[in-house]
Amino acid sequence: MSQRKIRLGMIGGGHSSFIGIVHRIASYIGEQYTLVGGAFDTDYNRAIDFAKQLELDPSRTYPNIDAFVAGETALPADQRIEAVVVVTPNFLHYPMAKQLIQAGFHVICEKPVTNTAAEAVELEELVAKHKVVFALTHTYTGYPMVRQMKSMIADGVIGDVQKVDAQYYQGWINPVIHDKEKRKSVWRLDPEKAGQSCCMGDIGVHAFQMVEYTTGLKTKKVLSDLNTLYPDNALDVDGTALLRFENNVRGIVRASQIATAEENNFTVAVYGTKGSLKWEQENPNYLYFLQENEPMQVMKPGHVYASELAKQSTKMAPGHPEGIFDSMANLYTGAAKAIRGEAYLEGSYPTIRDGVRGMKFIEAVLASAKAGNTWTEIVD
Ligand SMILES: NC(=O)c1ccc[n+]([C@@H]2O[C@H](COP(=O)([O-])OP(=O)(O)OC[C@H]3O[C@@H](n4cnc5c(N)ncnc54)[C@H](O)[C@@H]3O)[C@@H](O)[C@H]2O)c1
Numbered sequence: 023m024s025q026r027k028i029r030l031g032m033i034g035g036g037h038s039s040f041i042g043i044v045h046r047i048a049s050y051i052g053e054q055y056t057l058v059g060g061a062f063d064t065d066y067n068r069a070i071d072f073a074k075q076l077e078l079d080p081s082r083t084y085p086n087i088d089a090f091v092a093g094e095t096a097l098p099a100d101q102r103i104e105a106v107v108v109v110t111p112n113f114l115h116y117p118m119a120k121q122l123i124q125a126g127f128h129v130i131c132e133k134p135v136t137n138t139a140a141e142a143v144e145l146e147e148l149v150a151k152h153k154v155v156f157a158l159t160h161t162y163t164g165y166p167m168v169r170q171m172k173s174m175i176a177d178g179v180i181g182d183v184q185k186v187d188a189q190y191y192q193g194w195i196n197p198v199i200h201d202k203e204k205r206k207s208v209w210r211l212d213p214e215k216a217g218q219s220c221c222m223g224d225i226g227v228h229a230f231q232m233v234e235y236t237t238g239l240k241t242k243k244v245l246s247d248l249n250t251l252y253p254d255n256a257l258d259v260d261g262t263a264l265l266r267f268e269n270n271v272r273g274i275v276r277a278s279q280i281a282t283a284e285e286n287n288f289t290v291a292v293y294g295t296k297g298s299l300k301w302e303q304e305n306p307n308y309l310y311f312l313q314e315n316e317p318m319q320v321m322k323p324g325h326v327y328a329s330e331l332a333k334q335s336t337k338m339a340p341g342h343p344e345g346i347f348d349s350m351a352n353l354y355t356g357a358a359k360a361i362r363g364e365a366y367l368e369g370s371y372p373t374i375r376d377g378v379r380g381m382k383f384i385e386a387v388l389a390s391a392k393a394g395n396t397w398t399e400i401v402d
Contacts, residue, residue, distance in 0.1 A: 028361055030055040031094065031103035031127070033087055033118055034110035036062035036072045041132065042109050044161070046076075048350035049107070051337075054358035058082050058103050061090045087118050091125045104128060105155070105361060111215045112223065116141040119156075123148045128155040128361050130354070134227050134384060135377030137217040142381040146374045156374040157357035160231045162288065163372055164352035166323040166335040166344065167309040171292070171299045172236045172369055173329030174311075180294030183237050186265070186273035188229035190288045191281035195220075195259050199251055199280060213256050220257035222248070222387050225288070226277035227380040230263075231372065232290050233275065234379060236299075239267040241383065243399045248391040251280060263387050266397070307343050331367045378402070 030049055035042025042062075049055040059082025063069040066085040073083040082103075084090040094103045105128035108118050116136040122129050123145065135158055136142045149156045162168060175183065195211075198204040209215040210224055217223055234240065243266045248258040259280050265273035281287070288303035297313040311319040323332065324340035335352040338344060356370025382400045390398040 025362070027056040028054055028105055028358055029058045029101075029103045031058060031082075031090065031106040032060035032062060033090065033106060033108050033122075034062065034114070035060070035107070037068055038063075039109060044347060044350050045107050045109055045130075045159070047347045048354050051347060051351035052355035052358065054355055055105070059084070059090075059094075060106075061085065061087050087121060091121060094127075095125055105130060105357070108132060111209050112217045113137060113215050116145065119145055120148060123152050123154055123156070126152060126154065128157075128357070130157045130159060130357060131377075132159055133231075133377070134217060134219075134223045134380060135374065136381055139378065139381040139385050142374070142378040146378050149374050155357055155360040156377075157353060157360075158372040158374065158377045158380075159350065159353055160228055160235070160372045160376060161346060161350050161353070162228060162232060162303060162306075163235050163369070164335065164349035165301075165303075165306045166328070166332045166352075167301055167306060167321065168232070168236065168290075169335050169352075169369060170309050170321060170323075170329055170332040171290075171301055172238075173331050174299060175237055175292060175294070177329075179297065179311075180292065180299055181296030182269075183239060183267075183271055183292055183294050185271070185293040186233050186237055186239070186267075186291070187276075187293075188233050188274070188288075188290045189276045190225040190229040190278075191276070191284040192225065192279045192286060193282045193284040195279035196282045199255065199259055202254070205255065211255065211257055211259075216257060218257075218388055219384050221259050221277050221279050222246075222261050222263075223384050225279070226261060226263065226275055226387070227384055229275045229277055229288065229290070230265075230383045231376050231380055232288075233265065233273055235369065235372070235376070236290060237267075237292055239271060239273075240379075240402070241265045241267055241273070241400055243397050244383065244386045244390055245395060245397045246387040246390040247395050248387070258391075261387065261391070263383075263390075306345065306349070331369055334367065334370075 359366035
């Protein structure tokens with residue numbers, strides 16, 4: 023049965039944006055959404071120019087989010103934008119998401135979801151109250167082989183999980199951190215724009231969410247060691263967090279943006295009593311399955327052994343690599359099912375719950391480091 027597309031709006035994501043294009047392409051890939059308008063930029067003229075480039079109706083391009091909400095809610099329901107993606111710098115996620123939820127829009131939001139855990143909890147309550155869908159774009163959970171990993175762990179294929187190791191290493195802050203002037207050009211180093219953390223809020227939280235997503239385990243407490251590198255640099259650019267789960271399970275999140283010359287080296291390894299699974303973001307179509315006294319197996323998308331969740335997340339025949347746009351597209355497709363009120367598999371898209379967990383992780387990591395590297399509980 024053919025279905026009309028969901029009318030999508032975008033806040034941020036204009037000409038100069040890094041992640042906006044990933045969202046636009048991802049929303050297109052699943053053929054569930056059509057981008058109608060937005061408030062794409064702080065500069066209205068640039069936003070209009072951007073809208074022209076995308077051949078959007080200029081009357082649906084707004085100078086700011088207030089005008090967006092006012093303009094769209096004044097339209098008849100059958101024309102109004104239904105879902106809005108927030109792809110602005112971190113400090114704007116909470117006020118913008120709040121305003122959108124309260125106005126009845128479904129929200130697709132970038133991470134970290136808010137500046138504080140209390141704000142994330144507030145958004146969770148608002149999502150329930152206003153009965154809207156909230157998707158948090160932890161992009162990497164859309165990869166078929168990450169989903170395969172989740173399904174295999176849930177099915178007990180590797181036995182009981184006893185150790186988890188997630189590493190997210192980038193090097194792009196190394197060329198700017200040693201120069202005070204250059205630092206000013208990076209909003210992720212500015213507490214007013216990034217929030218409480220740089221490295222842990224930007225990428226450590228992806229690794230943390232990946233650990234909980236793939237294993238289904240909940241982290242009980244953390245012990246962290248963070249580095250700002252210079253006393254006059256406010257936010258962490260490198261950090262390690264030891265994780266404790268229930269049943270004596272241990273884990274570690276290692277994150278760095280000064281791992282010189284690393285690109286986007288994000289890996290997760292889960293070690294169980296019967297075997298282990300390992301995945302690497304830079305080779306996302308391979309899932310490594312290790313068992314004692316057996317040759318290592320390399321699992322790939324699109325084969326008969328795929329779990330239902332992995333199968334639903336694969337569009338091409340085996341051997342056609344899928345990448346970050348496809349991974350993000352799977353989150354959009356999952357959210358579309360929720361928006362349409364259709365059934366969907368658990369794990370189809372991260373929700374505001376992941377946002378609350380992520381913010382509690384960030385705050386616990388910061389509190390642990392501040393208290394001199396002590397164990398700090400995540401109370402949820
Ligand atoms: N999920 C992922 O893998 C991933 C990857 C990169 C970035 N992100 C997240 O996406 C967000 C954006 O990051 P980025 O690297 O694209 O940032 P960016 O600085 O490249 O782009 C931000 C965009 O927001 C616009 N903007 C800023 N203030 C605005 C306002 N008040 N109204 C409308 N537009 C406004 C800017 O003009 C720009 O177009 C961040 O929260 C970041 O953490 C997520």
